[in-house]
Amino acid sequence: MTKLYIFTNIFPLYRKPLWQEVLNSESLNATFHYTENNPLGIKEGFFEEDFLQKKIVKINSLWFSSKFIYWQFGVLFRCLLHKYDSILFLGEMNILSYWIGALICRIRKKRVYFWSHGFYGNESSFKYFFRKLFYKIANEHFVYENRGRNLMINSSFIPQNVHVIYNSLDYKNQKLLFEKLINKKEKSFTFFRNNTLPVFIYIGRLIESKKVDQLIHAFKNVNKSNQICNLLIVGTGPNEENLKILAKDEIISKTIHFYGECYDENIISNFIFNSICTVSPGNIGLTVINSFSYGTPAITHNNFENQMPEAEVIKEGITGFFFKENDILSLERALIDMINSKINFKAECRRVIDRFYNPTYQVKILESIMVNKLKTND
Numbered sequence: 001m002t003k004l005y006i007f008t009n010i011f012p013l014y015r016k017p018l019w020q021e022v023l024n025s026e027s028l029n030a031t032f033h034y035t036e037n038n039p040l041g042i043k044e045g046f047f048e049e050d051f052l053q054k055k056i057v058k059i060n061s062l063w064f065s066s067k068f069i070y071w072q073f074g075v076l077f078r079c080l081l082h083k084y085d086s087i088l089f090l091g092e093m094n095i096l097s098y099w100i101g102a103l104i105c106r107i108r109k110k111r112v113y114f115w116s117h118g119f120y121g122n123e124s125s126f127k128y129f130f131r132k133l134f135y136k137i138a139n140e141h142f143v144y145e146n147r148g149r150n151l152m153i154n155s156s157f158i159p160q161n162v163h164v165i166y167n168s169l170d171y172k173n174q175k176l177l178f179e180k181l182i183n184k185k186e187k188s189f190t191f192f193r194n195n196t197l198p199v200f201i202y203i204g205r206l207i208e209s210k211k212v213d214q215l216i217h218a219f220k221n222v223n224k225s226n227q228i229c230n231l232l233i234v235g236t237g238p239n240e241e242n243l244k245i246l247a248k249d250e251i252i253s254k255t256i257h258f259y260g261e262c263y264d265e266n267i268i269s270n271f272i273f274n275s276i277c278t279v280s281p282g283n284i285g286l287t288v289i290n291s292f293s294y295g296t297p298a299i300t301h302n303n304f305e306n307q308m309p310e311a312e313v314i315k316e317g318i319t320g321f322f323f324k325e326n327d328i329l330s331l332e333r334a335l336i337d338m339i340n341s342k343i344n345f346k347a348e349c350r351r352v353i354d355r356f357y358n359p360t361y362q363v364k365i366l367e368s369i370m371v372n373k374l375k376t377n378d
Helices: 013-023 075-081 096-107 127-137 144-154 171-184 211-221 240-246 250-252 265-273 288-294 309-315 329-338 345-355 360-376
Strands: 001-006 026-034 056-058 061-064 069-073 086-090 111-115 140-143 160-165 199-203 229-233 256-260 275-281 298-301 321-325
Touching: 001 075, 001 360, 013 026, 013 171, 013 288, 013 360, 026 096, 069 096, 075 096, 075 171, 075 199, 086 096, 086 250, 096 111, 111 360, 140 144, 140 360, 144 160, 144 309, 160 360, 171 265, 171 288, 171 345, 199 211, 211 229, 211 240, 211 250, 229 265, 240 250, 240 256, 265 288, 275 288, 275 329, 288 298, 288 309, 288 345, 298 329
Parallel strands: 001 026, 001 086, 026 056, 086 111, 111 140, 140 160, 199 229, 199 275, 229 256, 275 298, 298 321
Antiparallel strands: 061 069
């Protein structure tokens, strides 16, 4: 067993299943350190079990513009004086205490790991220089996607020291909900004038960067001559009223429905499962993992420099479709291709989640790397 310290910025609720899997690992004697009461508006996780709570340490932080942590107190003290075998940092170079803490660990000859996106591929020369300098402190890296790994290898990082760990949500609960929905086989939409037509769904914040206006324009054009689909928009945000104005005629005619904010996974699972496809005209992020968990394919843009790492899970014509970024005509074609497709998307989407995008797989990666390296060092 390796004694592992993990330092990260916050404890988002969606990370709870992964943290629980790590803390229950028989090979990783892990302790998490994070900052509570974040100002980001992200719901925080919490463990009711005492034995799990004892393995979580809350530390104070300094925030820049209520958006980025740039210093966490107690990191240097723990890195310098505590006993541990390995240490895993969130690979965020803006957290200055991680630079010094990781260097202290290297001086103490402790194994240092970073968990990050790796390189995005769109960094300025300035940002690239400092990100590479920061990454070089660690012995090894865990990244979310193969593209991120390839970019690090192209930046002179040793291939054997860069590991793809993917990402996950509440895998066990979502799998149970998926199995119930498979057996239920009932439609869940009552919002539309014609509930027999295929439904596209957008789920997420209604903010400018998500480009939901592009989806509404493409949806209008697809239905211009004859209505062939409906659109469900789940979420809220500063762009909501403008989007409703843009979709006014379609709202009146009941072909577009704004459901509003929803955090009930029972409702969300129904919506996603019974939709033909999840669409995110901006970056897609964990939404695609949520979608695939219920067997529903996804559409998003193909510019990976402006994507989140999870977009890699989409395989063209197998688990979804890509369109040319900011090209509404290309998005229209993707919507039509989805409607006309005869592929068994549900089986393909679930397969990739069961294989890679779940906490059990992620912990196996951590265990295989950290425990083996500890034995090697011994």
